[in-house]
Amino acid sequence: MSLAPPRHAVPAQRAAQAPKPRRRRRSVGAKIMGGFGEILITLGVLGLLFVVWELWWTGIEAESDRQESLEEFYSSAPELPVTEQSTEGGTEDGPNPQDFEVCYTLPDGTEIGCAEHMRAATGPEDIMGITYAPRLGESWAAPIRHGVAAEQIDRGGVGHYTATQWPDEPGNFALAGHRNTNASMLGNQDALQIGDPIYVVSNDGMYVYQVRERHVVLPHQTEVLNPVPSQSGVEPEVGVLTFTTCHPMYSNRERLIHHAEIVDFIPLGGEAPADLAHHDRIADMFWVPEEEA
Secondary structure, eight states: OOOOOOTTOOOSSOOOOOOOOOOOOOOHHHHHHHHHHHHHHHHHHHHHHHHHIIIIIHHHHHHHHHHHHHHHHHHTSOOOOOEEEEETTEEEEEOOOOOOOEEEEOTTSOEEEOOHHHHHOOSTTOOOEEEEOGGGOTTOOEEEEEOOSHHHHTSSSEEEOTTSOOTTSSEEEEEEOOSSSTTOTTTTGGGOOTTOEEEEEETTEEEEEEEEEEEEEOTTOGGGGSSSTTOSSOOOOSEEEEEEEEESTTOOSEEEEEEEEEEEEEOTTSBOOGGGTTSGGGGGTSBOOTTTO
16 A cells, blocks of 8 residues: 655645746826826716705705895885774784885786885895795795896895896896706796796785796897897886796706786785795785685
């Protein structure tokens, strides 16, 4: 019987070891391309972070600004006296419309009050008023500032084109807002339908509009801001409110336009429209029936 060699024994002849492959040196061109690829990856990550910042973080900041602006505006609203109306069961608080100065009259005889307070609120920190569009959301309310630069529309609201008219005169009260960033105040402007109400509330009262037109234009087609939109040299007879924002979504290639015509004016202390009654601070300036509050 033969004995197996111990495990630690060294065989008489070692198998020849295969030579190690030589490492190929990268060419200068390959190194350049590799570095370029790394730069592109880094730029891609930075670009993604910028998009997150622009769409998400600016929205958080602007929404905070919007809430502060709403509180500031209503905190400065004039206090209104409360009157009582007689009813079959006794008395209850009722509307108490305040006297107002009439600036012009619509063809149907509706009197439009002067916007003295709005016209005075043109400073960089001033809030001219608040616009409400129920179709754009139950809690949708956009502070209005005078101007359409970043310092006005980046703060969670809309801006007034300074060369356009005011709500208390015939002509075009034109407003602009972001669609995709800075709280996206006009992000779903496309949801507006013909006949929808839009309200502008100021310390002068409430200006009531109804949407009449919707169209898309190129950025250079500024005639939509004319006193009579899209017409030149025509004297306006009624007031128009214009919403403008970028179009389509996530692009500034075009502009989405909605025109609304003024149909009424509600003085301070008058009865608030039913579709605004759920906004807490509306009752600070207008009468809201208890069942609607």
